[in-house]
Amino acid sequence: MNNIATQRIKREFKEVIKSEELAKCSIKVDLVGDSYTELKGEIAGPPDTPYEGGIFLLEIKVPETYPFNPPKVRFMTKIWHPNISSVTGAICLDILKDQWAAAMTLRTVLLSLQALMAAAEPDDPQDAVVAKQYKEYPEIFAKTASHWTNVYAGGIICS
């Protein structure tokens, strides 16, 4: 990994650790192995959403060309959400693709994902089945999402 990517990730790692959000248990980052090329993220489900109470794990892969290219992020915890694949955890979010900007950080990415969980974009779906349900049967959607949260994301309690 080149210098600039390593330097950035080291600083961003510290930034998340020191952040208020960490203190409020809403986001967290851990290293995977010794290199800074792969990290593990955690987001708390936002309040007043079907995801409340759940802890969602993320796989974060930092490319060699970071921060000129965005990190590759995927949900490791299964989640029922129109913009996240219920099978693979792949995320459809503009800032992780063409709207990435070099000044964004791990912290802003995690907070954006948290915001996405609170406000889905069903017109730009990743998972068509979930998106259809979200638009046509919002109540069933809310129940399903809440059920998935309890089953897959409820086991971890924030310390």
Next chain:
Amino acid sequence: MGFDLVRFVGEVDEELLCPICTGVLQDPVQAPACEHAFCKGCILEWLLRQSTCPVDRLSVNVLQLRPVPRILKNLLNRLYIVCENSNYGCQSVVKLDTLDSHLSECEYNPKRPFPCEQGCGLIIPKDEHKDHNCVKELRELVQKQQQKINEMHQDMATYRYEMTGIKDEMRVLKGYVRALRVCNPSVRAVADELERDEIERWSSSLPQARVTRWGGMISTPDEYLQNNIKQALIESGCPAHILDDLVKNCHERNWPSGLSSLETRQHNRRHYDRYNCKRIPGKQAVIVLPCDNIMVSDDMMSEPGLIMIFAHGIE
């Protein structure tokens, strides 16, 4: 890419950091509208991918980048930074604006070129000194040069061969010209001109000479001396058609009336300095050619030219 934050002494304000590399701004430039500042290297790299400000995504292109305000530069220049050769023992802490001049002189810089002290004198980066082997390096150098010499030898052989070919051709052509001249009188003028050109070319290839002691003139050279001069003329490239006549003209019996005896020579001595003389290479002798001495009167000149041999005094 900016300077690593850990190299700085004391607190560095967030405003002095590059949002791309998160280091302290190096060669900073700013976006035109939003005035966000970045290291030049970082923002150029980013703009290769997207023409937007990395902070707020406003449209920006390379040509719109501007220098940052003086106040920002001043704040940066006031920061104290540890020399990048601190790992090699440099303990200098310098102001950011004097970092470059320090680095160019820093004796801990492992890449600083330094002459080998073990004898070969080659200039090599300091960190390569411990693995440096004078004999090996010099042997490689010798091999390289030997190779170059061999190549030059080859080239020379090729040129020599070509030159022989050209000389042969020239000889044939000259034969043609001579034959043509004999059978067609109008060609004679052309041939004469060619010969005149040849003499002028030869003359301009000879070094200018100055006679310091006209008294040292040998006006009656013996046959040995004459042959000696003839040989030197051939080597200097003297045109063949004037060679024999020219050699004859090194003796006073063939000189013009103004030079033919001691008395006339003494009488005309003041005219000597007007001669434009050419040196016969390697000899104490000069050639005075009509083409170089148009203004000289007939009693001081003869065709195809004069040769004067001296005991000494030619420069």
